[in-house]
Amino acid sequence: MHLALFLSTLLAGSVAALAVPSKESSKARRGLDIEVALDVDLSTCMTSEDTEDLVNAYIRLVSDFDEDDADRYLVDSFTDTSDSINTLVGNPLGTVTFPSKDAFVAAQLALAGSTPPVEVEDVPAVGCQSIAVIWTATFGDPAQPVRGESTLKTVEVDGDWMFESWDVEFNSIVWQENLS
Numbered sequence: 411m412h413l414a415l416f417l418s419t420l421l422a423g424s425v426a427a428l429a430v431p432s433k434e435s436s437k438a439r440r441g442l443d444i445e446v447a448l449d450v451d452l453s454t455c456m457t458s459e460d461t462e463d464l465v466n467a468y469i470r471l472v473s474d475f476d477e478d479d480a481d482r483y484l485v486d487s488f489t490d491t492s493d494s495i496n497t498l499v500g501n502p503l504g505t506v507t508f509p510s511k512d513a514f515v516a517a518q519l520a521l522a523g524s525t526p527p528v529e530v531e532d533v534p535a536v537g538c539q540s541i542a543v544i545w546t547a548t549f550g551d552p553a554q555p556v557r558g559e560s561t562l563k564t565v566e567v568d569g570d571w572m573f574e575s576w577d578v579e580f581n582s583i584v585w586q587e588n589l590s
Contacts, residue, residue, distance in 0.1 A: 455538035460571045465533060465543060468562055473528040475518040484511045485572050492578040498586060539564050550588035556581050
């Protein structure tokens with residue numbers, strides 16, 4: 411399915427899902443003990459075009475890095491949290507992997523030319539300011555596909571949508587085997 415059409419349909423469904431009668435009935439129906447935000451100003455939501463642009467930018471930032479993309483799409487306070495990456499590089503689990511845009515850029519520049527291509531499998535959820543992406547990367551030997559899921563949190567800055575943070579998880583065991 412064409413990504414733009416898919417994202418348009420998904421965004422429309424996400425907006426329609428926000429039309430829940432009340433917080434109480436929403437919580438009762440779900441059986442959740444969390445506050446559900448229903449008072450959403452839809453003018454603060456990404457469009458399907460914004461979403462498609464950001465998904466494509468995400469793929470470039472992780473698999474075909476260019477500093478111009480980092481400047482355009484990452485806020486200075488950007489963070490990336492990934493226990494999958496933390497496992498591979500020896501960082502403590504549960505900690506922020508890249509605490510700033512500068513840390514992420516430095517890591518990507520150090521890996522220049524060696525990051526595997528990433529392909530989007532699906533974009534199963536889009537919120538007003540967040541995108542869920544399921545992706546695969548196939549590389550190395552034995553070239554087993556690595557499946558990952560990323561939650562991309564966004565913010566609008568001077569009329570442009572940018573990444574505020576990412577939460578990224580993938581099969582780090584297969585990733586390590588592909589590197590061996």
